[in-house]
Amino acid sequence: MKLSGACHCGEISYTVDGEPVRSGQCHCNACRRITGTGHNVQAFFKADNVNINGTTKTHDSVSDAGNVRTRHFCPTCGSRLFSENSKAPGGIGIAVGSFDDSSWFKPDVILYTSERPVWDVCDDTIPTHDKM
Numbered sequence: 001m002k003l004s005g006a007c008h009c010g011e012i013s014y015t016v017d018g019e020p021v022r023s024g025q026c027h028c029n030a031c032r033r034i035t036g037t038g039h040n041v042q043a044f045f046k047a048d049n050v051n052i053n054g055t056t057k058t059h060d061s062v063s064d065a066g067n068v069r070t071r072h073f074c075p076t077c078g079s080r081l082f083s084e085n086s087k088a089p090g091g092i093g094i095a096v097g098s099f100d101d102s103s104w105f106k107p108d109v110i111l112y113t114s115e116r117p118v119w120d121v122c123d124d125t126i127p128t129h130d131k132m
Ligand SMILES: [Zn+2]
Pocket: 007, 008, 009, 010, 011, 012, 074, 075, 076, 077, 078, 079
């Protein structure tokens, strides 16, 4: 699969050549605040399959499981683009809304439904977990 995407202002763009290894939708409180919406959706790829143009800014935080999550965003427009997890080196998560065409996407799993805002309705055909 060949994919491309960019931030809102176009300063950061990327291409992907390869299949996603997994994908997910997360309703945890961190994802809610980071996105300003009810959930975050990401597709995960091997980092070797992703080519990024431009220099992101990053922010590190520690997950419930004790792993360091590094989130990348555009320094100019603030769009969220990528994430890395210290538990899964060599992998990169891409914010699905940043792809030029994301019609192929469907999450494998929906996480942290215990923290899901009541107004953010889920697809009930997808497996869910209360937490991770
Ligand atoms: Zn931008």
